[in-house]
Amino acid sequence: MDLIKPGFGLVFWTVITFLILLFLLRKFAWRPILGAVSEREEGIKNALASAENARKEMENLQADNERILQEARVEREAMLKDAREIREQTIARAETEAQEKASKIIEKAQAAIESEKKAAMAELKSHVAGLSIEIAEKVVREELSNKDKQLKLVEGMLGEAKLN
């Protein structure tokens, strides 16, 4: 049956035609079409990747901002705390200093009082001694006659002076 016998003429022309068609389509159709398609796909891929990168960058930026804000907040807290501490310290120091000064003044005053007192006492003593000598003089003058009376008087005077 020549239905299944390949005819030479058709084989001949098919080979030639197919090779020419393959060459022409390869050069002028498949290469540009496939090139354009893959170029576009590449472009889309790149665009998606860069969009993703941009998104990530945005996220990073936002995180950065957040972090900086947080840091600023912490810093402010620390500064406020420091200020509060310094204030308290200053006040405390001032207080102690004042107290010290006050106590020093008091001490000095006390010392002054003591020394005044001592001076006063010394003066008093010398005064009393003078006075007693005066008295003694008078008594001596007056009572030299009466011995008993003299003695009694001296004793009484001295006792009075001591009580002072």
Place this chain on the structure above:
Amino acid sequence: MTLSTLKRTVFTVLFLSVFSFGFAKDAKEQGDDEKFDAKSMIMHHVKDAYGMHIITFNEGKEDEKHITIPLPVILWTDNGLTTFMSSEFHHDYHGHEVVEKNGGKFVNVHEKVYQLNEGETEVKLDEEGHPTNAERPIDISITRNVFMMWVSVIVLILIFFAAAKSYKKSKNNVPSGIGSFVEPLVVFVRDEIAKPMIGEHKYKRYMPYLLTVFFFIWINNIFGLIPILNGANLSGNIAFTMVLALFTFIITTFSGNKNYWKHIFWMPGVPVPMKIFLMPIELIGIFTKPISLMIRLFANITAGHIIILALMSLIFIFKTWAVAPVSVAFSLFIGIIEIVVTAIQAYIFTVLSALYFGMATEEAHH
């Protein structure tokens, strides 16, 4: 059913009816008295011919008129190149018309040109219809299949050049017009055929061949279904499928790597007796693969044509109008299936070619 679908159906039925008359008239060419010979009618439609016969008017009457596109007959005889137009046979394919050219006498016997032996003036046929006193010269005529092949080439070039152009015109590689119609098909061949069958790294080399084969087969399958082209059955011709299968075979064989040949001659991973047993089988396999490609495409397309023609022949076999609706309905049904088959067969041929290329280039992974 809407009005438009109704209209379309009626139109299709009418169209197919007209189509069937054409066959009937062809059948009658063999003589009014003769019984209708479905087999010879079908074979004449399925096989190649020297002219593109379109239609016949006033069949069997005095003023019978054929409308045929004459095509050149190109022969290589003992006297060198001999060419003449197929119209010189005057639509005769029974060997009655003798054409004298370049010192030789030529007759057309069932669409095969024979050169009469020296001194003979008329062809003598044996019981099977083969000439006994004539030889076939080397025949590279532009037959109707060759003609249709060239038409398909022109159509393909127009489509794909325009598509390629539409990419060039756009700035961002976005196709327009026919390019946007063609692109999904091209991408389909790339992503669904080449990449999975051959692999991501090697498919690029085979893309031009696979694409060309796919569209060449598909468009010729479609042309084969257009009734007015009158049986331009190129992709149902074994010569055509043989050439394409041969190309696949050659490419497979030449791109076969060490691993491929090792799998054929010394199958790894099996015992030695099995290796020896498998060697001839694998060796035969090299050839059965392209042969199966050749036969599959040829048989599928030819079978489709034969079924449609046979259904139409029923009308003339039963000699009644009553069969016509049945024939029309059935051939419409088969026709729709055939439209699907055009794409499926192109797809199968391409997938299997890609698969063979993939097998030939596969790297060892055992």
